[in-house]
C-alpha cells in the first residue's frame with residue numbers, strides 16, 4: 001500500500017471500514033497524463049470509484065467517505081438514478 005494519508009486513503013479506509021469489496025487501480029501520478037481518468041470521470045483528480053456497471057463516482061474525498069460510511073455508495077451508481 002503506497003500511501004496511508006490523504007484523499008485516496010481517506011476513501012479507501014472508509015471502504016475498508018464498511019467492508020466494501022474493491023480493487024485499487026493506480027494511474028499516472030502526473031496530472032498531465034491523466035487522459036484516461038478525465039475521460040472516465042470528467043476531471044483529473046483521484047480518488048474515483050468505478051462501479052461494476054461502469055458508472056463512476058467522484059466528489060470531494062470527505063464527501064465520498066461520508067457517503068460510504070453512511071451506506072449510501074450504491075445510491076451513486078447509474079442504476080440507482
Ligand SMILES: N[C@@H](CCC(=O)N[C@@H](CS)C(=O)NCC(=O)O)C(=O)O
Nearest residue numbers: 006007008031045046047060061062
Ligand atoms: N480536495 C480533493 C483533493 C483530491 C486530491 O488531491 N487527490 C490526489 C490523489 S489522492 C491527487 O489527485 N493529486 C494529484 C493532483 O493534485 O494533481 C479531495 O479531497 O478529493
